[in-house]
Amino acid sequence: MAERAHALSTVDGYSGYGAEQGEKKLRAAIAATYYADLGIDETDIFVSDGAKCDISRLQVQNASSLPLVYCSCYIVAHNFYASKFQAYVDSSVIMGQTDLYQQDVQKYGNIEYMRCSPENGFFPDLSKVPRTDIIFFCSPNNPTGAAASRDQLTRLVKFAKDNGSIIVYDSAYAMYISDDSPKSIFEIPGAKEVALETASFSKYAGFTGVRLGWTVVPKELLFSDGHPVAKDFNRIVCTSFNGASTISQAGGLGCLSPEGLKAMQDVVGFYKENTKIIVDTFESLGFNVYGAKNAPYVWVHFSGRNSWDVFAEILEKANVVTTPGSGFGPGGEGFVRVSAFGHRENIIEAARRLKQLYK
Amino acid sequence: MAERAHALSTVDGYSGYGAEQGEKKLRAAIAATYYADLGIDETDIFVSDGAKCDISRLQVQNASSLPLVYCSCYIVAHNFYASKFQAYVDSSVIMGQTDLYQQDVQKYGNIEYMRCSPENGFFPDLSKVPRTDIIFFCSPNNPTGAAASRDQLTRLVKFAKDNGSIIVYDSAYAMYISDDSPKSIFEIPGAKEVALETASFSKYAGFTGVRLGWTVVPKELLFSDGHPVAKDFNRIVCTSFNGASTISQAGGLGCLSPEGLKAMQDVVGFYKENTKIIVDTFESLGFNVYGAKNAPYVWVHFSGRNSWDVFAEILEKANVVTTPGSGFGPGGEGFVRVSAFGHRENIIEAARRLKQLYK
Incomplete structure (x- = not known):
């Protein structure tokens, strides 16, 4: 990052606006490092200034009432123990996708809070979950630290498919997985048709202040009328965002070099x-x-x-x-x-x- | 920026999440450099990753239908010749604040397009403009290059006050002003009660790829029910954004040093x-x-x-x-x-x- 910053002061090293979706080289490195055998390629990767920001941009996508965005989501499903709780819930609230706060049950209307506890293996009883448009799911989970198993995620993907829901899968802690739990939702067959995944360098490389993450939106993920989600997300990224800082992106490339991966x-x-x-x-x-x-x-x-x-x-x-x-x-x-x-x-x-x- | 990036690799120089509103030192430097005599202080400054991104975040604020955000704007006024045309119009479109595209007149419904041409001194005839909730106004203007005069801006502020409108004033090119046109809307008496201002380092320091700007939201700016706009904007910034990259912010501090200002x-x-x-x-x-x-x-x-x-x-x-x-x-x-x-x-x-x- 220091090299890239310094290069900006030179004629050869200066660069202006980058691609809103991120540098091609970084998108390719992310796809190759984390999704090599999962059928995800660089064009499915959108580099961001962090998972929290992308989650809010996804909410913009949901908020639209115009036909160019085909998802009319006013119910937001929610993994109760979720990292970025504020980003998940509050961004929904601010965008007017929820009902008012219900003091008696301490939650907002129109959000289903799926309780995950030791009793249910930190995974909700899906038979009790109503149909929702969006399911936020964070694994490994913040705060519980639980990683969903392959079997649990297979059930989640089936549930989403049966109900026409889209899973927003937050994998910010995937590198901390020690057992054989999936590190990406896309390890589950069929997930590309029902899920997108947000991730971040924050918890791997201490990049919380550097601001760098990514979202995977597979081409196979379609709204119910057949319109690709990636096409709308791309429009939002291009309209509401001008890409992550090129200096931060140089940091991402450093992270994904052999030396960086080791570090x-x-x-x-x-x-x-x-x-x-x-x-x-x-x-x-x-x-x-x-x-x-x-x-x-x-x-x-x-x-x-x-x-x-x-x-x-x-x-x-x-x-x-x-x-x-x-x-x-x-x-x-x-x-x-x-x-x-x-x-x-x-x-x-x-x-x-x-x-x-x-x- | 190179120094800050390098410092991140040291125990003393490492920093994690910063304040969502930006580093106190940078907010103070922006207030002192550009708004010293205008009654704007550091707490009115929100550092961002660029004006385009902040304009979209402002749209989030407008989109809410919940009482925590008090502005129910579904009409967006628009300076026809506007920089960031895409951010102004398309973000409104995506958020569902406009009506459908009207092929015959080549514009979206519920947006007033205010024509600015040589004939009207690049300033709209305000007597023909209907009341709107938001007025986007960019001066010096992209693409026309016209800077609004003090008299024109005084009329604009009066119009906003008379109509209960909020002006989103885009001053990204203010440093290019050679004559006595105002460099900030806040040079106009009463503007703090009707306007917020977005600005950027992109066009002064070549920071387009570095991503750094700011928005001024004066405490005096209130929604019609007396709720401060800054309070809601702060909530959106905290929910949907984690602050500009700390490395980019170091660049902003560099820009506002005596050497940086000269450069x-x-x-x-x-x-x-x-x-x-x-x-x-x-x-x-x-x-x-x-x-x-x-x-x-x-x-x-x-x-x-x-x-x-x-x-x-x-x-x-x-x-x-x-x-x-x-x-x-x-x-x-x-x-x-x-x-x-x-x-x-x-x-x-x-x-x-x-x-x-x-x-």
């Missing part, structure tokens, strides 16, 4: 070691712990307690910051999310203090 | 010299030429001719690319836009060929 694996491996320290800590204290194996998040159950009370207790008594589970929605009550993103010495110190607090 | 003035000065060469060329050939003085665009009248025919003629016979005026809308018919953004030797060579073609 990202090292970073992911480092945080997975942190995760193990956190898991061992809470398990040694007798807590039920979920997630962690396929994600940088540990989902700790404080049975019968209020999430915010636990959060406050840990903050005030151990000076350690966690995230109250109920902050992600009512189904998170009784849990806190513990993040593995930190310096090793801080993780070790936090573990020490937690052991002191709950010994 | 931007040099760049603008260079293109203004190009503009003069283009103007002299067409005037020597007897054409009526507009714009140019306060903008990097020359608006050349080919009386009685079709814009696309002239464009094709210049392209095929002189191998020079211009932009057909009618591409900006039906009122541009008979004009071509000639851009001054180019290497000096190319401008001189283009001038030579044009003289040969039209001698």
Whole structure:
């Protein structure tokens, strides 16, 4: 990125507006690195300034009431424990796709909140889910850390196909998967006809401030009248976005070089070691712990307690910051999310203090 | 930018998610540089990844049908000769704020196209403009190159105030102003109550691919029920955007340093010299030429001719690319836009060929 930035000051290295969809070379590298055997090619990849921004652009697509966008979605399905909860729900709310907030049940109307808990293997009972136009699904999941299995995703794809729904699959943590859970929804046969996938360099290369991600919109994904979703998404990208910063895109190319891939694996491996320290800590204290194996998040159950009370207790008594589970929605009550993103010495110190607090 | 990018690889220099509204230091520098005496402070500045993207985010704000966003705009006023024509009109179309395209008049329903031509001093006859919720106004204008005078803008602000309209003022070319035309709508008394302003580093520092701009939303700007526009815009920025790349923001800080300001003035000065060469060329050939003085665009009248025919003629016979005026809308018919953004030797060579073609 430093090289690209410096090159902008030279006649040969200067570049102006890039392609809204991203640099061809980067789109090709993403397709080759993550989707080589899945029938996704570079023209299916839209480079973005991050998954959150793309999710909001997808909402623009849904909001249209004009025939050029063929999806008239006013019901948004929602994986209850979702990362980017704010982007999923609030962007729907702002775009006027939901009904008003219902104080009694603490949710917005016209959104189905699909509860995912230890009892159901962090996967909703699809027989109880009504038909919806859009299904947001994040795996590995933030905050629960659960990665959906091949069998679960196969059922999800079938459900979407049977109901004419489109899955917005958020795979921002896919590189953290250690077992044989799919790293992309497109590993599931038939998924290209019902799903698009958002991803990001944020959690692999520390690019949260650099702003770089991508969305895969397969050519096979069609609205019910046969119009390709990719064609409309392309129009939105070209109208509402001028592409990610060319400097950030140079960073993406660096990430996908052999040296960069190795560095990202090292970073992911480092945080997975942190995760193990956190898991061992809470398990040694007798807590039920979920997630962690396929994600940088540990989902700790404080049975019968209020999430915010636990959060406050840990903050005030151990000076350690966690995230109250109920902050992600009512189904998170009784849990806190513990993040593995930190310096090793801080993780070790936090573990020490937690052991002191709950010994 | 190279320094900031490199610093990300160090423990001390690394930074993650920044503030969605932009770095405090950059917001303060923008306020101090461009709005020092205009009562705009850093909290009114929202740093963005470019004016086009912010204009689409503003459309999100308008699209809402929920009470949290109080503006129920379904009529969008439009300065006919507008830069970012696509962002203005197409984002409205995609968001479903317009009626269908009307083939006979070549425009979308529910948008007022305000014709600006040499006959009206490139400023619409406001007595013929109906009341609208939003007025997009770009000055200095792309493609005509016309900068609205203080008197014209005073009338525009009064019109907005009388009609309860909000002006979205696009000042992306303000640094090209040579005469005493206002460089910001906020130079006009009362504008803070009826206008917000988008701006960009793209045309001052060649940042088109770097992606950096800003929007000024004054605290005084309220919806008709008294709710501050800035409060809603802030929510949209936080929900649909995670801030401009921190590397690009370092570039913005560089631009606003004494050395950077001098460099931007040099760049603008260079293109203004190009503009003069283009103007002299067409005037020597007897054409009526507009714009140019306060903008990097020359608006050349080919009386009685079709814009696309002239464009094709210049392209095929002189191998020079211009932009057909009618591409900006039906009122541009008979004009071509000639851009001054180019290497000096190319401008001189283009001038030579044009003289040969039209001698």
